[in-house]
Amino acid sequence: MSDYLMKNYAPLPVTFTKGEGATLWDTEGKPYLDVLSGVAVCSLGHAHPDVAMAIAKQAKQLIHTSNWYHIANQEELAAELCQLSGMDNVFFSNSGAEANEAAIKLARLYGHKKNINEPAIIVMDGSFHGRTLATLSATGNRKVHAGFEPLVQGFVRAPYNDLEAIENIAKNNQNVVAVLVEPIIGEGGVTIPDTDYLGGIRKLCDDNGWLMMLDEIQTGMCRTGEWFAFQHTDITPDVMTLAKALGNGVPIGACLAKGDAAELFTPGNHGSTYGGNPLVCAAALAVVNTMKAQSLAARSKALGATMLAQLKNEFADNAAIVDIRGKGLMLAIELDRPCGDLMQQALEQGLLLNVAAEKVVRLLPPLIISDDQATEIIQKVTTLIKNFIK
Numbered sequence: 001m002s003d004y005l006m007k008n009y010a011p012l013p014v015t016f017t018k019g020e021g022a023t024l025w026d027t028e029g030k031p032y033l034d035v036l037s038g039v040a041v042c043s044l045g046h047a048h049p050d051v052a053m054a055i056a057k058q059a060k061q062l063i064h065t066s067n068w069y070h071i072a073n074q075e076e077l078a079a080e081l082c083q084l085s086g087m088d089n090v091f092f093s094n095s096g097a098e099a100n101e102a103a104i105k106l107a108r109l110y111g112h113k114k115n116i117n118e119p120a121i122i123v124m125d126g127s128f129h130g131r132t133l134a135t136l137s138a139t140g141n142r143k144v145h146a147g148f149e150p151l152v153q154g155f156v157r158a159p160y161n162d163l164e165a166i167e168n169i170a171k172n173n174q175n176v177v178a179v180l181v182e183p184i185i186g187e188g189g190v191t192i193p194d195t196d197y198l199g200g201i202r203k204l205c206d207d208n209g210w211l212m213m214l215d216e217i218q219t220g221m222c223r224t225g226e227w228f229a230f231q232h233t234d235i236t237p238d239v240m241t242l243a244k245a246l247g248n249g250v251p252i253g254a255c256l257a258k259g260d261a262a263e264l265f266t267p268g269n270h271g272s273t274y275g276g277n278p279l280v281c282a283a284a285l286a287v288v289n290t291m292k293a294q295s296l297a298a299r300s301k302a303l304g305a306t307m308l309a310q311l312k313n314e315f316a317d318n319a320a321i322v323d324i325r326g327k328g329l330m331l332a333i334e335l336d337r338p339c340g341d342l343m344q345q346a347l348e349q350g351l352l353l354n355v356a357a358e359k360v361v362r363l364l365p366p367l368i369i370s371d372d373q374a375t376e377i378i379q380k381v382t383t384l385i386k387n388f389i390k
């Protein structure tokens with residue numbers, strides 16, 4: 001424990017020195033199976049040779065120039081992401097929160113263009129959108145707000161998975177310009193909405209002239225079995241944000257826009273010094289190319305379905321298990337009691353997993369895990385949880 005670090009984290013007592021694929025090693029040489037992927041970041045696993053090579057090669061050639069000049073691989077990455085998503089254009093940031101900041105600023109520009117002087121964005125209870133002032137204000141979790149008031153204004157809250165609540169806001173609030181929503185809630189406990197939810201929001205946005213803005217920072221980049229989670233439906237958003245797995249650990253975020261939303265930023269009204277520099281774009285391009293070459297969306301879908309079925313089978317009729325759910329390789333086991341202690345217990349067993357929303361064991365393995373590693377994860381996780389609830 002360092003006295004020289006601020007106390008905003010409470011790290012578990014372990015330090016990793018090396019990684020390969022889904023395995024990490026600590027300072028004692030003990031191996032761990034990684035079922036967290038640095039919180040859905042290292043979807044290609046650790047030390048992926050293509051990503052490492054792309055970073056090394058780019059670093060030797062050119063790391064940074066600023067957005068005062070054209071950046072060839074930034075343009076290439078933007079084109080790839082638009083092709084994969086059906087969006088029109090991209091702004092690159094350095095993190096998820098900053099990608100959402102860009103989305104929030106787009107919504108406000110959109111409102112002002114329509115002569116709405118105090119534009120408001122509908123956000124959901126239980127959501128997580130980041131830790132900057134605007135994104136923590138958008139977040140639907142009091143713990144994230146606490147102590148940082150006054151919150152940024154211009155957010156209207158609705159319960160998640162409740163279309164009627166959004167309809168009611170539409171009737172009563174003329175300032176709404178956009179809806180910002182996670183297709184599946186991540187940090188808030190892997191909440192999967194009804195199948196008609198995103199379609200319903202799309203329709204409400206169309207009827208009211210609002211932007212539909214999807215936070216795909218956790219669900220994007222093949223995590224849920226499609227490149228982007230909205231692709232499980234037949235809708236397209238107006239704005240989508242990405243980060244996490246986009247760089248496999250290199251800090252990059254993206255805000256993608258379509259139609260009217262794609263025309264709102266003009267020279268000078270938004271920017272970032274590092275955003276989309278040659279180094280991070282080289283890494284992200286390697287990520288995209290590898291995910292394509294290995295068909296990781298399909299792999300995530302198939303393996304996730306298998307693992308979900310195995311978990312359901314292991315815990316059938318277990319009273320301490322409230323729910324088992326997931327999409328692709330975003331899996332969750334909800335217990336009837338707080339289970340944060342499982343993180344330390346898993347660590348002792350050589351397993352890295354995460355507990356979200358106090359009672360939800362969240363599994364986010366790298367998408368490149370083998371069938372054998374998937375089996376090992378199921379065995380270790382079920383043993384761990386069965387011992388915990390016994």
Ligand SMILES: *Cc1c(COP(=O)(O)O)cnc(C)c1O
Nearest residue numbers: 095096097128129130186217218
């Ligand atoms: C992680 C996350 C963020 C914040 O991303 P940072 O890179 O930590 O700023 C925002 N939204 C969702 C859904 C996330 O999972």
